[in-house]
Amino acid sequence: MVDHPSKPKHGWDINSPIFRHRATMHLFPELAGTTPRATSSILFRLDTVAGSAPYFLIQSDIAPTEGNPVETKQIELVSPPVGAHISFRLAVNAIKRKGSAAGSSHKRGYGVTPIPFDGDAEADERLPRMSEWLADKLSPALGEVTIMNHQRQALGTDRFGRSQVSPFVVQVDTIDGFARVEDTAHLEYLLLKGVGRAKSYGCGLLSIRPLVD
DSSP states (O other): OOOOTTOOTTOOOTTOHHHHHHHHHTTOTTOOSSOHHHHTTOEEEEEOOTTSOOEEEEEOSSOOOTTSSOOOOOOOOOOOOTTOEEEEEEEEOOEEEOOOOTTOOOOTTSSEEEOOOTTOSSSOTTSOOHHHHHHHHHTTTEEEEEEEEEEEEEETBOTTSOBOSSSSOEEEEEEEEEEEEOOHHHHHHHHHHOSSSOGGGTOOOEEEEEOOO
16 A cells, blocks of 8 residues: 555554545545545445455446556446346445434534344334345435345544544445346446445445346
């Protein structure tokens, strides 16, 4: 990873949301403005493959600055036809924000409730479970959404769930599943712009692969 002028004294922490944001945006130093990530449709997530080190998968409208030690590939984000079955991977911020009065001083990471896992009988029954919540997030682009694997990580905390030096916590749910294409235009929008919140910290990137029926 290329050194960053704001690198902490004790080095980077890959489980820090600040590190993930800065490491990604450091590849695009020429970008300016108040919302450079959104303007250039930059999305990313931390991916893992058995037997290999974790790596960042980054998608953007523009190429990273030359000289950075990254592999690049140009692809066209096109939806399969309506009715096609796909597999997908999505990193998403699966939370429900609690209502707060005007002028509330709630900080990022506070005033939120994680969406319960499927089968969680102890969670508030008024909350949707993960499959229902995800199906709503992906609608109307995808239907028949089925979760095959679901992992949750709270960035900015230690293994006991205690807050570390990060000033805020970001929950990242990485989901593998299957679905059916229902709306091609809306699916292409989600592929380009991402799903849900916390896109600056590694949430939102949806990747799909058509399945052979």
